[in-house]
Amino acid sequence: MALDQIWKQQLTLVTYGNEYLAGNLNFSRWIEHPVFAQNRLVFRDLRSQHLLAQHFQIWLEGLKKQGVKKLSLHLSSVLNDEQNPNANVELLPFAHFIVSHHSNKKIAWICGHELAEWDNNDREFQAPSSQQSLLRQEALWRYELNDKLGRKIDADLKKVNWNETAIFLEQELFASKYADNFIEPEQQDFPFYGYAVDPDELSSQQLALIPTDYPADCAHRLLHRTQALVEHLEQQKKHPYHATGELLSPEEQINLRNFSQKTDELFAKLIVKTANHYQSAQLTAEHPEIIDRTMETVHQSPNHPHHKVGTSGVIKLILLTVIICVVAYYFGL
Numbered sequence: 001m002a003l004d005q006i007w008k009q010q011l012t013l014v015t016y017g018n019e020y021l022a023g024n025l026n027f028s029r030w031i032e033h034p035v036f037a038q039n040r041l042v043f044r045d046l047r048s049q050h051l052l053a054q055h056f057q058i059w060l061e062g063l064k065k066q067g068v069k070k071l072s073l074h075l076s077s078v079l080n081d082e083q084n085p086n087a088n089v090e091l092l093p094f095a096h097f098i099v100s101h102h103s104n105k106k107i108a109w110i111c112g113h114e115l116a117e118w119d120n121n122d123r124e125f126q127a128p129s130s131q132q133s134l135l136r137q138e139a140l141w142r143y144e145l146n147d148k149l150g151r152k153i154d155a156d157l158k159k160v161n162w163n164e165t166a167i168f169l170e171q172e173l174f175a176s177k178y179a180d181n182f183i184e185p186e187q188q189d190f191p192f193y194g195y196a197v198d199p200d201e202l203s204s205q206q207l208a209l210i211p212t213d214y215p216a217d218c219a220h221r222l223l224h225r226t227q228a229l230v231e232h233l234e235q236q237k238k239h240p241y242h243a244t245g246e247l248l249s250p251e252e253q254i255n256l257r258n259f260s261q262k263t264d265e266l267f268a269k270l271i272v273k274t275a276n277h278y279q280s281a282q283l284t285a286e287h288p289e290i291i292d293r294t295m296e297t298v299h300q301s302p303n304h305p306h307h308k309v310g311t312s313g314v315i316k317l318i319l320l321t322v323i324i325c326v327v328a329y330y331f332g333l
Helices: 006-021 056-065 147-155 162-174 217-238 250-280 311-330
Strands: 039-045 051-053 070-075 089-091 096-101 106-114 136-144
Touching (some): 006 250, 039 056, 051 056, 070 250, 096 250, 162 217, 162 250, 217 250
Parallel strands (some): 039 136
16 A cells, blocks of 8 residues: 655655754745645644644744754654553554654654544544545644664664665666566656656745755655656556556466555655655765665755756766676676
């Protein structure tokens, strides 16, 4: 199942939020980021259900006053063994949650909905269409993490090798037979916006999901390609046919669904690495040792929204191809 699109707001909150907390980015430069259009985020305490902040600007200003200097993003599976302390709040099974790093503790911010005491239906109540709003509202609930969970959070912050990440994804996803008919996204050499843009009509109001003050070509390209592959596989599942027009066998359809799930999981991990390591998301000339088989992170510049990967990006892509060939030869692939 494809990731809920809330990951785009979470990624933006962490990356732009970190720049704000570090004093590098004023709200005036990103307060109207297009990714938040038709979205409203509020922040509450999970135990008391008190409203802490009615907008992400108030939330970030409050965190800064508390001495928070860092935000990070993590897979929600880290919290699988935790017990929800408030039965009046349903924590949603989204792929990610945000963590704010305080001087002596770590606080999780988890998406969830309040439950109505008088609504006993198993299915969520749907108001008449004339009474529904196009505005999506999500509440992020504050939950303090224990030391054991804190150590798991720290593991996601260890230095990333983007060469390993690129090679791993190439081997595990893009070299698969299920990606045979995958068409490379046309805009993969542009920053990753996460919403529809015309590259010929970009403006200062159209911001990428990660600040473009850093040369993070690798992360932008991997986000483009992996999201495109996810969408390609979703279409294949809806129309499970070979290029010849023959229907995929039941076994082939099961394998396709399994590969699609694997792609979703790796995409979720790529998003985590992007959020936490966007400043270093470049390929290097060193020959990577493939040790970390899970992937890594990104960043670029609101001052240059028209940035396109230039000659250096092409050289890096060629270098990556050479590295993949060397690795393939070494392992006899």
